[in-house]
Amino acid sequence: MKVYLRGAAVLLLSAVACAGVVLAQQSAAPAKTTLASERDRVSYAIGLDVSNSLKAIAPDLDYAAFERGLRNGLEGKDALLSASEIQQVGRDLVTRIRARAGQPPQDGKMPEVAKDKVGLMVGGDVGRSLAQLKDEIDVPTFMQALRTGLGGGTPLLAEAEMRSVLEGFASRVRGRLEAERKAQGEKHRAEGEAFLARNKGVKGVVTTASGLQYMVLRQGNGPRPKTTDRVRVNYRGTLLDGKVFDSSYDRGQPAEFPLDRVIAGWTEGVALMPVGSKYRFWIPARLAYGEAGTPDGSVPPNAVLVFDVELMSIL
Structure with a gap:
């Protein structure tokens, strides 16, 4: 190790x-x-x-x-x-x-x-x-x-003994962490599926064919971006428990990116928004970071994500 x-x-x-x-x-x-x-x-x-x-x-x-x-x-x-x-x-x-x-x-x-x-x-x-x-x-x-x-x-x-101990220990730790990750993933999968099933019936929530859910918080009157466009947005992303894992608001400046280079839920969802709109998205894990979560652990395995997104412009 x-x-x-x-x-x-x-x-x-x-x-x-x-x-x-x-x-x-x-x-x-x-x-x-x-x-x-x-x-x-x-x-x-x-x-x-x-x-x-x-x-x-x-x-x-x-x-x-x-x-x-x-x-x-x-x-x-x-x-x-x-x-x-x-x-x-x-x-x-x-x-x-x-x-x-x-x-x-x-x-x-x-x-x-x-x-x-x-x-x-x-x-x-x-x-x-x-x-x-x-x-x-x-x-x-x-x-x-x-x-x-x-x-x-x-x-x-001795050096050889040290390496042998570390290799054996690293193998055990990997096994333990993998088991913990799997258990965590199953917990989030069950919680996410139950939440989305309930949320589907909330007034104002729309569910698309892919399973993406959204609510219009403010409807704009500008053009809608294509999935190949580059956009400027402000957003806040949270887990179902309300924990913020990413926010352009907190960074103090909007984000810019091509819509075909982000998670599938973003690509689909933002393409539905006229410029000037603010939507809330509930993104199933399969349209977000899936079974892996994010490398830094900020998004756990199989987590449903909640995003409030303001579409400011198409670049």
């Missing part, structure tokens, strides 16, 4: 490949001498894998702050540094990494960084990347492996 880091850590870790360095040990929980459980083995293997990605920043890393940021990120809490602090620490840290790799700053000035801020930033990034696995990770064991990996010690797992 490859640990993927986000935000500033991506910039830092891709800045330069650097040889391992020895980092002075800071206070930690009593070290394990054996890995008695599968959870210990997984936690240790993930810690070693992460340490391989962090060697370049080891001289600038405070372990205690890293652990604090890690725990915070695992819980999905807000970052412990402000956005401006993250940007500044990230820039300075990249400069220091490059200097250690033989690329000194052009102005000859080596920026200083606060090791605790580096720890909070990177630990938080790692924690957020592992948040879905938080119940699988024993933090003290993870931290022991991280210290060993960054400090040049002898790990409790």
